[in-house]
Amino acid sequence: AAVDALGAADQRRRGAIAEFESLRGEQKGLGKQVARASGEEKATLLSRTRQLSAAVKEAEARTQQTGADYDRQLRALPNLVADGVPVGGEDDFTVLETHGTPRDFAAEGFEPRDHLGLGQLLGAIDVERGVKVSGSRFYYLTGQGAELELALTNFAMASAIRNGFTPIIPPALVKPEAMEGTGFLGQAAQDVYHLPDDDLYLVGTAEVPLAAYHSEEILDEAALPLRYAGYSPSYRREAGSYGKDTRGIFRVHWFDKVEMFVYCAPDDAEAEHQRLLGWEKEFLTALELPFQVLDVASGDLGLSAARKYDCYSWLPTQHRYREVTSTSNCTDFQARRLNIRARFPAGTAPVATLNGTLCAMTRTILMLLENHQQADGSVRVPAALRPYLGGREALTPVR
């Protein structure tokens, strides 16, 4: 029904444009005659152009009205779900792959501590003072915790650069157009921080400034795919998640993240999505975390994604897999809204945009702590991360 209404709105819009163009053409022609004419002839012409002017204004108003109408209806529609996506809600995902094996702590003879307990032992996470200073769902990373985030950041960025990404440090405050264009002011709007005095939004992910980076641009097809790795803070109000994941730093109002973002030809989007997933898997494997790959169900895709793969890592103290990364193929949904096109042989057309988490700091940190903990409360550093921690093989308790 919405699509039919959209078609009708498009017809009205096109009709109004055609009428306006024809009237305007006539007016321009007469205008030239007026400029040349004089005396009585000029007076006659002027009276005609006066009438025409009113008609042109009316037609122009109708063009704007029908155009805005069409645009509003179009933007309310979510992206089309890709073929093969499992149908259903949040719990109807399909598990595509399982990598690694969760540790058997019982066999090792000790009860695993949760990430908050480990964080306190290591002097790495200070939630109490986070709450004191900023409120619930805020934290300080201290000492080895801060070092760990810096190491993860550098490791993630180095990996991305090696894979051909251009590193970017983008602004974390953006104008409404950037937020709207990426699809975050729709059903996700209640989860977004807004600064009313300046009409700026705090981004929930670097996806926003990275997508808006090329807004209103026409890209060179030969330059595609354009791959960017953005490092930025992410701010989320987490409205409607009261009482959910309240312990530790699993669900917080702010965290830092290295995000991959790609602009590519629409025909290449599906293959690129697999590549993004591949880099995510590679990263989690390098961190020696057991994880699963989920094909997210249609009802859980959000406004902009046509398909979404989540990676869920094993969280020992919860005895289940929890989300650590997510990659979405947004096809041309964001590109249309942000007016990002490329010159293709068949003409200029919107590109496809895709995004994928490379490393969300807080969740990665808590996964590392829980999965690599030792009986004495120390935490083994996976080999791939050691170069970024001065060669250290373990984080050790400070008390």
Add this chain to the structure above:
RNA sequence: GGAGGUGUCGCCUAGCCCGGUUUAUGGCGCCCGCCUGCUAAGCGGGUUGAGGGUUUAUCCCCUCUCGCGGGUUCAAAUCCCGCCACCUCCGCCA
């Protein structure tokens, strides 16, 4: 935050005071051709971008486009208002 200035088709630039033969001037660059042992120079032509129509190989037609958005007017690059960006100076500041 305050005062002043600037914004023109890749780059530079004329036009704005005084609205209409402006289809936005000229130069540079770029493209095509001529000339020429080769190259350069010289000569001739082309060159804002976007959307749509028609063809779909080219061509052709229409609309929009002088930072953005309004307004005045029969008619706006040109007059008026608002906004944005940049520059200079002052203030403040990691």
